[in-house]
Amino acid sequence: MALDSRWFTEEWAEQGAAISLEIKRKLHEEQSPYQRIEIWETGTFGRLMTLDGLVMVTDRDNFIYHEMMSHPVLFTHPKPESVLIIGGGDCGTLHEVLKHPVKQVTQVELDERVTRVAEQFFPALCASNNDPRARLRFADGIQWVKDAEAGSHDVIIVDGTDPIGPAAGLFSEAFYKNCLRTLRPGGLIVGQSESPLFHAGLIMAMHQALRGAGFKDVQTLHFPQCTYPSGWWSATLAGKNGSVANFRAQDARNKTFATRYYNAAVHQGALALPEFLQNQLRVASSE
């Protein structure tokens, strides 16, 4: 069957696959200095934000991504007080981070318009933007980390787009070196690391770049994400000093806030890598 104009389609370049969402109407469109921002009302996924035609967030399934970008790293750090988010313009990750007793969260998003549009069309994701612990800055995250004070953060969350265009630098060893410097002793970094099925090569390159930058332990977590390429996504976590395989499981079990995907058992399970990925990472790390 062919899909008509009532559908939004994202073709996953080089993967010979595409996902489509049924659209009721377009609610907003604008060209920001950086990209084309569009908001759609879908049939069953609630609202959809696309940037340059790529799915960023839908009401229906964003909870998995945002919870898995925040709670695993925060329950791995013994006492996260100062958090830096690079990217994250829709503010969903920020909202999850602020459920923890952190002291300050600085979010550095390149495109202020993404955040302003999210505030208008995704109010639930932006519900904590006025939390006194949140500082929203609109600037280049790569430059920000270069200029940042050494040892100023416990956790860095890299919530950027695909490694093409301006976000490509967010996957480089040079960037990770600056992140390492910016972290306090015991500090942790986590970054979105694409699809285990489609982008295993990128995950391996990211492990290599993080280790090359001086991070001591690197672990990938995986989780479903319906509207991202292949429906399967990952985040890669690394520690400035110690291991990141263990976490505060007791605190995660007794968490004082609601989640829809994350819990302590899910955290442990997300660290269990498929055999093919484990084998590829083992070969890569022994080379």
Place this chain on the structure above:
Amino acid sequence: MALDSRWFTEEWAEQGAAISLEIKRKLHEEQSPYQRIEIWETGTFGRLMTLDGLVMVTDRDNFIYHEMMSHPVLFTHPKPESVLIIGGGDCGTLHEVLKHPVKQVTQVELDERVTRVAEQFFPALCASNNDPRARLRFADGIQWVKDAEAGSHDVIIVDGTDPIGPAAGLFSEAFYKNCLRTLRPGGLIVGQSESPLFHAGLIMAMHQALRGAGFKDVQTLHFPQCTYPSGWWSATLAGKNGSVANFRAQDARNKTFATRYYNAAVHQGALALPEFLQNQLRVASSE
């Protein structure tokens, strides 16, 4: 963008979403007594089999489904010797089951043409069809289990299609009662149970039907499956007598055969249900 005729598209009815795979050409099509069987050469997913226009199997991602339909249940049973597969016409599950030291596997597929076409176009999945331990039967699985000798199997694997049309009966309490009777003491059943994101209601109904039929413990496992609706799939496991939360982890760690997705840690991780599903199952089981 709109996709042209170079794409195969499956619309996920009622979910307002669709997946498309780039197609090079159609290799085969026929109308069997039960359904329309088509084989396609895709751009990057290898070969694709569809039944009545729905994706059944692709070369690229079938390993996850077939491994998760077989190894968790077989490593949960203490000593599986006699296995019954209902459905499973592409023979991928059968191939995985035969990696274990089982004595006999009976596969009951309704549509012989699905198996014959799979033998021709998916030789890797059918590589064990001539194993002397395998018995291929072409008949109605629901009737087969009704007629089966009591206590004749250790494990039943229900590898059917979506719960519409002839496969709907594979999700009913009446069917599960016959399965229970067919199982030996300590016997286990596992059935594919659709998408946690799209079909949580079906998963709950399946738990209820299995418990209603007399199964003592019911657990759902989840895993990614790119080309099935939402890219996220599940299997639901139940025991005739005891718990199914524990498994032979040491044997799984020391498995003597290769897998690409499954391993002992992945098995444990697949049992860790997302918070929303756990909450819904908790509410449903207390009603």
